[in-house]
Structures are given as C-alpha cells and as structure tokens.
Amino acid sequence: MSQQIPEQLSALMDGELARDETLFLMRRIENDDGLVQRWSSYHVTRQVLRRQDVFVVRGSFTDDILARIDDEGMLQVAHGGRWLRWAGGGAIAASVAVVALIFSAPPNGSNGVPGEPLAASVNPVSTPAATTTQGPGEFRPPLISPVLDVQPASASTEGFANSSTAIDPRLQSYLIRHYDAAASNGQSTTMPYVLLVVPPQQQVTGPSVEGTSQQH
Amino acid sequence: MRILLKELFRGIYDDLARKIFWSALALVATIAPAALAQGQDGAALLTQMATAMRSLDYQGSFAYQHAGRIDTLRVFHAGGSRERERLISLNGPRNEVIRDGIHITCIRPDDSAIVYTSTSGRGLLPLVPDAADSALGESYRIVVSGSDRVAGYTADIVDIIPRDAFRYGYRLWIEQGSRLLLQSIVTDSKRHALEQFMFVSLVIGTAPSDTDLVPRQRELLTTKAADSNEIELRGPPMWIVGNPPAGFTFRSARRYMDAVEGAQHLIYSDGLASVSIYVEAKDAESESQTTMAGRGTMNIYTYSKGDWRFTVLGDVPIATVTMMAQSLKQRQLVDATPDGH
Numbered sequence: 001m002s003q004q005i006p007e008q009l010s011a012l013m014d015g016e017l018a019r020d021e022t023l024f025l026m027r028r029i030e031n032d033d034g035l036v037q038r039w040s041s042y043h044v045t046r047q048v049l050r051r052q053d054v055f056v057v058r059g060s061f062t063d064d065i066l067a068r069i070d071d072e073g074m075l076q077v078a079h080g081g082r083w084l085r086w087a088g089g090g091a092i093a094a095s096v097a098v099v100a101l102i103f104s105a106p107p108n109g110s111n112g113v114p115g116e117p118l119a120a121s122v123n124p125v126s127t128p129a130a131t132t133t134q135g136p137g138e139f140r141p142p143l144i145s146p147v148l149d150v151q152p153a154s155a156s157t158e159g160f161a162n163s164s165t166a167i168d169p170r171l172q173s174y175l176i177r178h179y180d181a182a183a184s185n186g187q188s189t190t191m192p193y194v195l196l197v198v199p200p201q202q203q204v205t206g207p208s209v210e211g212t213s214q215q216h
Numbered sequence: 217m218r219i220l221l222k223e224l225f226r227g228i229y230d231d232l233a234r235k236i237f238w239s240a241l242a243l244v245a246t247i248a249p250a251a252l253a254q255g256q257d258g259a260a261l262l263t264q265m266a267t268a269m270r271s272l273d274y275q276g277s278f279a280y281q282h283a284g285r286i287d288t289l290r291v292f293h294a295g296g297s298r299e300r301e302r303l304i305s306l307n308g309p310r311n312e313v314i315r316d317g318i319h320i321t322c323i324r325p326d327d328s329a330i331v332y333t334s335t336s337g338r339g340l341l342p343l344v345p346d347a348a349d350s351a352l353g354e355s356y357r358i359v360v361s362g363s364d365r366v367a368g369y370t371a372d373i374v375d376i377i378p379r380d381a382f383r384y385g386y387r388l389w390i391e392q393g394s395r396l397l398l399q400s401i402v403t404d405s406k407r408h409a410l411e412q413f414m415f416v417s418l419v420i421g422t423a424p425s426d427t428d429l430v431p432r433q434r435e436l437l438t439t440k441a442a443d444s445n446e447i448e449l450r451g452p453p454m455w456i457v458g459n460p461p462a463g464f465t466f467r468s469a470r471r472y473m474d475a476v477e478g479a480q481h482l483i484y485s486d487g488l489a490s491v492s493i494y495v496e497a498k499d500a501e502s503e504s505q506t507t508m509a510g511r512g513t514m515n516i517y518t519y520s521k522g523d524w525r526f527t528v529l530g531d532v533p534i535a536t537v538t539m540m541a542q543s544l545k546q547r548q549l550v551d552a553t554p555d556g557h
Contacts, residue, residue: 174492175514175529176320176322176332176334177470177481177492177494178483178490178492180332181446181468181470181481181492
C-alpha cells in the first residue's frame with residue numbers, strides 16, 4: 001500500500017479530499033480489505049477522541065458513500081477554487097459520516113435491541129450531526145476540561161430534553177453485577193448505581209447555553 | 217605552598233560535602249515519615265469513610281455533574297446490620313434504585329421494576345476500596361490535601377492520584393466528624409476533572425422514615441426477578457487477560473448457575489478500579505459488531521468472536537478496557553481477540 005492512499009484516507013476524514021479523488025479512493029477501498037480496516041480504525045480513533053459511542057464501519061459502506069455523493073450532486077471542485085474545494089470536501093466528509101452512522105448503527109434502532117450501543121442513544125440519521133463538529137449524541141466529558149484546581153462550573157441544556165428512554169436492560173444487569181462483584185472483592189467505584197438512576201444520554205432538542213456547554 | 221592550599225581547599229570541600237550530606241539526610245528523614253504518615257492518614261480516612269457510608273443514617277440531595285450535564289438526585293440511607301437505601305433521580309425520567317438488605321430493585325419510568333439479589337450487600341452511594349489493600353499504593357498515591365466546606369459541613373480533602381494513565385484519580389471531601397463522603401471528583405491522569413458529585417443538602421444521623429425507603433406507588437409496580445444469581449467460581453477461570461495494564465490483577469470469576477459452559481464473569485482490579493469481563497454465548501449475528509461506548513467515566517468495549525460475545529467494562533479509561541479486551545484469551549491459549557492480536 002503506497003503512502004498516498006493512507007494520506008488520502010486521512011484527508012477524507014478531514015473533509016479535504018476532492019470529489020474525483022474520493023471516487024478513486026472508494027474504488028480502491030472496495031477491493032482492499034486492509035483499507036477498510038484502516039478507514040475503520042481512523043473512524044474509531046476519531047470517535048474515541050471525541051468521546052462518542054463507536055461503531056465499526058462495515059465493509060460495504062463504499063457503495064453507499066458513492067451513492068450518496070451522487071445523490072447530493074457534489075460540487076465541482078475543479079472549478080471552484082480553494083474555498084469551494086474545502087466546502088466540497090466537507091460535504092463529502094459529511095456524507096461519509098452520515099453513511100457511516102447509517103450503516104454501522106443497529107438495524108432496528110430501539111433500546112434493548114441486540115447490537116445497539118449499550119450505553120447511549122445513537123444520533124438519528126436525520127439530524128445534521130455530520131455537518132457539525134458536535135453531534136447531539138456527544139455528551140461525553142470535554143476533552144479539554146479544567147484542571148482540578150479550577151473547579152468545573154459548566155452546565156448545559158443538553159440532557160434536559162424530556163425523554164422516557166430507559167437504560168438498556170442488559171447494561172443495567174452488567175452494572176449491577178459489576179458493582180456487586182467489585183464490592184465483594186473489597187473494591188468499588190465512587191459512584192456505583194448512580195448511572196442506573198440518571199437519565200441516559202439524550203438527544204438535544206434545544207440550543208445550548210452559550211459558553212456553558214461542551215468545552216473542547 | 218601549593219600543597220598547603222590544596223589541603224586547605226580539600227578540607228573545605230570535605231566539610232561542605234559532609235554538611236550537604238547530613239542536611240540532605242535530615243531533610244529526607246523529616247519529609248519521608250511525613251509523607252508516609254500522610255499516606256497512612258489518607259488511607260485511614262478512606263477506611264473510616266467506607267465504614268461511615270455503610271453504618272450511618274443520612275439523607276440528602278446531591279448534584280452529579282457528568283458528560284457536560286448536571287443531574288440531581290436524592291438519597292435516603294438507613295445504616296446498620298441490614299442496610300436500606302433509596303436513590304431517586306430528580307430531573308428527567310423518574311428512575312429509582314432501592315436496596316433492602318441484599319435485594320436491589322431498579323424501577324424504570326414506566327413503573328416496571330427488576331429485582332436483583334446482591335451477594336456483597338454493599339451500598340448504593342459512593343464507596344471506597346479497602347484501604348488496607350496492599351496493592352493500592354502501587355497504582356495510586358494518597359494525599360491529604362487540606363480542608364474545605366461542603367453542604368454546610370467541614371471536610372478533609374483526600375487526593376487519590378493515579379501513577380499512570382490506565383486509571384482515574386479521585387479527590388474526595390470527607391466530613392471531619394462522621395467521615396461521610398460529601399463530594400467526589402473523578403479526574404484523568406492529568407488531573408482534569410471528568411465528573412463529580414456533591415451533596416447540596418445533607419442530614420447526618422437522622423434515620424429516614426419507612427415511607428422514604430419504599431417506592432412511590434409501590435402497588436403499581438410491575439416487578440420481575442432478574443436472571444439467576446451469579447455464583448463464585450472455584451478454580452481457574454476459562455478465560456484470562458493475557459496483558460492487563462500494570463497493577464490490574466485477576467480477583468475472582470463468577471457465572472450464572474444456568475449459563476452455558478464457558479460463559480463467565482471475570483473481575484480484575486488494581487485495588488480501587490475494577491473491570492468486569494463478561495463472556496457470553498452470542499445470541500444472534502447482529503451481535504457481531506465491535507462497539508465502544510461510554511457512560512460517565514464507565515467505558516465499555518464489546519466484540520464477538522466465534523460463538524462468544526465479550527463485554528469489558530469498568531470505571532477506567534477507554535485504553536484500559538481496550539487493552540484488556542484485546543488480550544483476552546481462553547486459558548488453553550486460544551486467542552479470542554477481535555483481530556487476532
């Protein structure tokens with residue numbers, strides 16, 4: 001595998017790959033399981049760094065990306081200049097992200113369905129998650145949080161959306177058994193069982209309070 | 217003359233070196249016992265706190281800040297030989313957890329409830345490790361950092377500082393009189409706050425009424441028992457973590473009484489943080505996905521291989537669950553990792 005391909009994959013993740021290069025790359029990926037794995041790794045890494053829930057992209061996703069690129073009538077990068085190129089790249093990345101969510105999310109999409117993430121609700125595909133850097137499902141602790149001596153004082157409207165979503169029953173069982181086993185061994189966490197009571201991570205329905213939501 | 221000067225300077229240097237040596241020794245002799253005493257004080261505080269959390273009566277409300285949001289909860293606790301307690305969410309959907317002795321009931325917003333049976337009999341609210349765990353010092357440094365005031369009480373501050381990035385750190389505010397935990401902050405290894413809880417109102421020493429320790433509208437509950445209880449395994453487990461992060465060791469293994477052969481629940485710990493590994497028979501092809509998920513500081517790594525589904529979870533960084541998941545093997549040395557690592 002030449003060095004150029006990984007660089008193109010990386011550029012695609014960053015939304016900086018032109019349409020024609022994207023098409024070329026997708027064709028390469030279709031015939032190279034190693035590239036699929038690498039793309040999946042990039043995706044997982046980004047999701048982890050953003051503290052999102054992660055699904056591994058499945059191998060057939062390239063067809064879906066190509067189809068979406070066609071459907072959305074991609075910008076003609078060659079004549080668009082630098083800004084248009086960036087915009088085009090961003091749109092491609094958005095498509096990729098949306099497709100990744102579509103095809104990596106569980107098929108039935110309700111709580112308790114096997115294969116669904118154990119802990120958090122997944123971004124609905126219809127939300128504009130892919131066009132922003134912060135999706136509604138990204139309610140993880142900020143990557144750049146205040147150091148300990150500066151007491152965190154952030155608050156957010158996120159999570160106050162009214163929902164009857166309950167915790168995944170399998171996760172509930174895992175947590176109960178985990179805390180019980182840990183306590184039996186003389187260890188414990190500092191917040192056992194509280195996760196069973198607080199509402200699960202939820203979709204944002206209103207705007208964040210400026211300056212008090214996630215800090216990255 | 218030169219010889220005399222050399223002798224003179226040598227005498228001065230020797231004298232200086234001697235003074236420095238004895239000064240350094242005195243400094244070490246002064247600081248080391250103080251640091252040791254502080255560590256012992258911190259460990260003693262943790263032990264006292266664990267006892268207080270189980271034995272005292274208390275009730276109050278606390279804020280739980282996690283994942284960029286704040287939730288508020290109420291807790292009632294009756295200590296003694298048969299602990300009873302109740303934890304209620306005050307915002308969002310109404311969830312409750314009630315513990316009566318060894319029975320733990322989780323009540324969901326739709327009034328359905330599942331009853332679990334605990335074998336440990338430990339409580340719902342923050343707990344701490346047995347500070348007597350000798351391995352704790354290998355992975356953490358315990359420091360008494362000062363005092364503060366929380367929910368109207370004066371508290372000692374204890375820092376539990378991780379020695380590497382495979383575990384979280386904690387800052388605990390422990391009430392000076394009762395040794396009850398008033399506030400806790402979980403940090404990463406760089407001392408960035410990840411989440412915290414803090415009592416905003418608290419009454420210590422007043423037993424909750426019986427009505428405070430039972431579910432609201434108990435008669436409406438649709439209750440069912442959870443799966444059979446786990447039993448402790450004797451002998452070596454079928455699965456092992458080949459390469460756990462430093463400090464994490466195997467503690468115990470459990471299994472459901474009616475589980476298939478090989479389905480087990482392993483517990484690894486560094487003395488404070490615990491990681492559970494669930495090995496279960498895979499139900500369906502849809503369970504083949506590898507997922508990583510987080511909830512608060514809890515991270516969860518799930519994958520499938522062959523007929524098995526593996527779930528690794530714990531209040532530890534994602535790197536820890538990932539490392540343990542990827543080196544999970546059958547004891548017969550058959551690799552069980554998702555990518556064959």
